[in-house]
Amino acid sequence: MNINGEFIAFFIFSVLAIGGAVFMINLTRVMHMALALAFTFFSIAGLYVLLDAPFLAVIQILIYTGAVSILMIFGIMLTKHKDEDKVAPFTVHKLLSLLGVGGFLAIVIWIIYRNPFFSTGEPQAAAFKVTDLGKAMFKTYMIPFEVTSILLLVALIGAIVLAKREEKK
Amino acid sequence: MNITSYLALAAILFSIGLYGVITKRNAVMVLFSIELMLNAVNINLVAFAKYGIFPSISGQVFSLFSIAIAAAEAAVGIAILIALYRNKGTVEADKYNSMKG
Numbered sequence: 001m002n003i004n005g006e007f008i009a010f011f012i013f014s015v016l017a018i019g020g021a022v023f024m025i026n027l028t029r030v031m032h033m034a035l036a037l038a039f040t041f042f043s044i045a046g047l048y049v050l051l052d053a054p055f056l057a058v059i060q061i062l063i064y065t066g067a068v069s070i071l072m073i074f075g076i077m078l079t080k081h082k083d084e085d086k087v088a089p090f091t092v093h094k095l096l097s098l099l100g101v102g103g104f105l106a107i108v109i110w111i112i113y114r115n116p117f118f119s120t121g122e123p124q125a126a127a128f129k130v131t132d133l134g135k136a137m138f139k140t141y142m143i144p145f146e147v148t149s150i151l152l153l154v155a156l157i158g159a160i161v162l163a164k165r166e167e168k169k
Numbered sequence: 170m171n172i173t174s175y176l177a178l179a180a181i182l183f184s185i186g187l188y189g190v191i192t193k194r195n196a197v198m199v200l201f202s203i204e205l206m207l208n209a210v211n212i213n214l215v216a217f218a219k220y221g222i223f224p225s226i227s228g229q230v231f232s233l234f235s236i237a238i239a240a241a242e243a244a245v246g247i248a249i250l251i252a253l254y255r256n257k258g259t260v261e262a263d264k265y266n267s268m269k270g
Contacts, residue, residue, distance in 0.1 A: 010174060010175075014174075014178045017178070017182060018178070018181055018182065018185070021182055021185040021186070021205060022185065024185075024189070024198075024201065024202075024205070025185060025188060025189050030195060030197060030198065033198060033201065034201070037201050037204070037205065040182075040205065040208075041208065044208050044211075044212060047175070047178075047212060047215075048215055051175070051215045051216060051218070051219050052219050053215050053218070053219075053229050053232075055229075056211075056215060056229055056232055056233065056236075059233065059236060060236070063236055063240055064204070064208065064236075067240065068204060068239075068240060068243050071243055071244065071247055072197060072200065072201060072204075072243070072247070074247070075197050075200070075247040075250055075251065076197050078251055078254070079197065079250070079251070079254045079260045080259075080260070081195065081260065093192065094192050097188055097191040097192050098188065100191075101184050101187050101188045101191070102184075104184060104187070105180060105181065105184040108180040108183075108184075109177055109180055112173055112176045112177055112180065113173060113177070128218070128219075128226050128229065132226050133226055133229055133230065133233075136226045136227065136229075136230050137230055137233070140227075140230075141230050141234075144234060148234055148237050148238070151237070151238065151241060152237060152240075152241055155241035155242075155244055155245050156244070158245055158248070159244045159245050159247070159248035160248075162245065162248035162249055162251075162252050163247075163248040163251045163252060165255070
């Protein structure tokens with residue numbers, strides 16, 4: 001593989017993303033985990049820029065690094081976390097989970113790298129503009145777009161109804 | 170750059186998220202790990218949109234829908250978590266066992 005700017009940028013962003021995710025698993029305080037995960041989301045936005053999806057990168061920063069992280073921090077602050085300073089012991093359950101997930105990852109990586117379907121030389125790359133995305137979104141995928149808006153409305157009302165304090169009778 | 174690097178990165182992130190979902194006892198962290206898994210899948214979609222056999226903008230559109238649905242899922246998940254916390258007084262996922270037979 002030749003070393004060029006895209007490779008270096010991919011390497012940096014992927015190391016940041018995986019590092020943030022590993023930190024999220026290993027840290028003990030919940031708020032630190034939230035910050036590590038926000039960092040991972042930010043790195044994934046950088047990967048979207050590399051993949052010729054600048055609109056998705058902006059959306060990723062707005063929705064994930066901004067909205068979802070803040071929502072989760074609200075969830076953390078509205079609940080109590082008593083035993084978060086204790087280091088959790090390494091149990092049999094964790095060992096089995098590690099083995100299972102490791103096996104899954106090994107199988108997936110093996111399939112990705114041995115399949116000649118993907119690795120026949122340098123594939124042709126298509127360049128997209130944001131206008132193409134808008135045309136596809138509002139012409140081809142018009143009905144799913146409207147259905148998504150209804151879904152968001154339902155989720156909004158559902159979240160309010162679920163989180164509302166029940167009246168005492 | 171070819172597509173295998175992106176697919177491998179997405180697989181690694183997905184596996185880390187899966188490990189978090191299985192092992193974390195804090196319900197907030199389980200929700201976080203689910204978000205990480207959804208993000209890994211989005212990387213796959215965008216990578217196929219650029220480097221797939223048939224490059225197409227549809228991958229990015231699907232990714233946008235996926236982000237919208239993930240945001241709705243996060244909002245409803247936090248609402249359910251707060252309702253559960255109000256009733257049970259804890260965020261430990263192991264303690265939510267009132268549906269156990």
